[in-house]
Amino acid sequence: MSEHGTLGDGPGLQHQIDQWRTWVSRRDAISPDDVAELEDNLRGRIADLRAGGLDDEEAFLVAVRRLGSIDEISREFARVHSERLWKQLVLVPGSPPEADRRRRDLAVLLALAVGAGMAVKALLALGDDRSFALNVAFAVLPFLAAYFAWSRSLPRRVAGTLAAIAGGVALAVNLYPFATDGHGTATATTYTLAAAHLPVLLWFLVGVAYTSGAWRDHARRMDFVRFTGELAIYFTLVALGGGLLTGLLLATFDVVDIDVEPFVQDWLMPFAVPGAFLVAAWLVEAKKSVVENMAPVLTRVFLPLTLVLLVAALVALLAGGPLTGVDRNLLILMDAILLLVLALVLYSTSARDPEAPAGAFDWLQLALVVAALAVDAVALTAMVTRIADAGWTANKTAALGLNVVLLVHLVQTGRVLWRFVRERGTFGAVERWQTRYLPVYAAWAAVVVLVFPPVFSYT
Structure with a gap:
């Protein structure tokens, strides 16, 4: 036995x-x-x-x-x-206690989804685009964190700390006197940067709730990485289905000359989008085993395609003439591609069996990281050249800082992957590095959100 x-x-x-x-x-x-x-x-x-x-x-x-x-x-x-x-693709109930637990979880989740919808609706009712952009993440993500706090019995001390941090950040960004035009519309670059980086910072706080406060546990950090990737897949599927139904609704009422567009814009979308996001999160949690079989397939399809895209991006950078003349929008696009590459590397790492030996796919992943390093090096050179030529701005500083953070991540990822494919290291080292570095992104986002506005005089 x-x-x-x-x-x-x-x-x-x-x-x-x-x-x-x-x-x-x-x-x-x-x-x-x-x-x-x-x-x-x-x-x-x-x-x-x-x-x-x-x-x-x-x-x-x-x-x-x-x-x-x-x-x-x-x-x-x-x-x-x-x-x-x-x-299992259909929600077939298991044992009675398990089925009861899932129904209870779904009921709590739906109640929180309604709360998120009401928060978004209240923001829209203010009619203030500045307030909406800064606070929409606060209107949705805390409800998802609350679901994890409830379902995982998050210790009160940890829950209180997370709430205090989120509340402090919300208070700070809403009190910052960002520059505006004559009509009260925010025009400050630091405002745009803060609004773009806030979700990253808040998502890290959601991760702490997801891991029940045990963020130092490598396995739980990797679970959160896996959850993030699977949530993106499920939310995309739910959003596509919801978009199709909404289009059919508009077309149907248009045939009978009834204008339902105001209802869709003012009531349906504020509740449907955050609701779909939270329901997608519940689906990921409820059907872990099914998604786990999707992940390897998705990574093997998109990783080689992303490698081709990255090589094309590198050619575009090198063919763009002197680095001082590289278009700023192209550099922003490069950053977006690099973030996509690292997200794909993270997701493929979470989907891989750590006990399997190195294979062709691992070499392909290493090639992707090397190509990303080349793109990042060229982009960094272009940014430093532009700063030396025209001086510092909030945008340039944020872009340069992000590229440095990406460079460190890529260099060490390439090093541990190289050791693994050469059979001089374990895949566990690759996994641990990926999850250990995640707080660096949250820390950089916090700097951009909280430090940049006063340093650059809220402009």
Whole structure:
């Protein structure tokens, strides 16, 4: 009997393990001792996944898939039984306690989504574009953080600290006397920078709530990285479906000469967009095992395409003439591409089995990082040249700082990846570096939001 035993295993899980063991035992090349060793490995993985919050069915499926990366027989078993994954695409209730918990979570989530919609609607009612841009993140993200605080029983001390930090930042940016035109519209560059960097800072606070305050735990940080990528996928899918339904609604009422556009703009969208965001977050949490099988496919499709895009961007930079003449919009676009590259590297890292040996995909990822380093080096040179030629501004300083942060991230990522593909290091080092560096982005965002406005006289 495995050292993990059957302690806590429900009859459904035990039946699944028995099926798997019978399947493996049919192979002549597998001895009884091998079967026992594989079963012990499988049970250990299941126990870890259940401790992380997955139910029996989800834990078994994910454990078999991960075991399949090192064992061809388990991979074949997972392939033959893959119809279970499709069943989970529909919200089929599990055991009664599990089903009750999910319904309760969904009810709380929907109530918070309504609250986020009301907050967005209240901001829009002010009719102040300046206030809306600065506060829209405060109107949505705290509700998502509240959901995690509730579902994960976040300690009150941690919850209070997060609320105090968010409240202090909100108070500061709303009291800053940003420069405006004669009609009260904000024209300050520091205002635009603050509005753009606020979501990054707040998302880090959401991450602390997601990890139950245990941000120093590498595994939980990686879970948040995975959640962020999967949330982007789900929100995009929900938004596309919602956009289609909204278009059909407008077209239908237009046929009968009823103008519902004011209703859509004033009431539907303020509640639908934040609601879709929170519901997408709940879907990611509810269907972890399904998304986990989507992630490797998505990264393998988009990573080579992004490499092609990056090479094209590098050619555009080098072909643009003297670096002092490089268009500012092109440099901004390069920064956006570099951020996309690092987001893709992070997501592909979270989707990879850390126990698998280095392969062609890891070399491709290393090539992407090297290409990104080349683009960042050229962009940094162009920015330093422009600053030396025309002086410092808030925009140039923010762009230069971001590129330095990106450069450090890329250099160390390339170093640990190189060691891994050369079999001189482990993939665990790649994972740990990615998650350890994340607070640097939050710190830089905090500097841009809180320090830049007074330093550059709120202009």
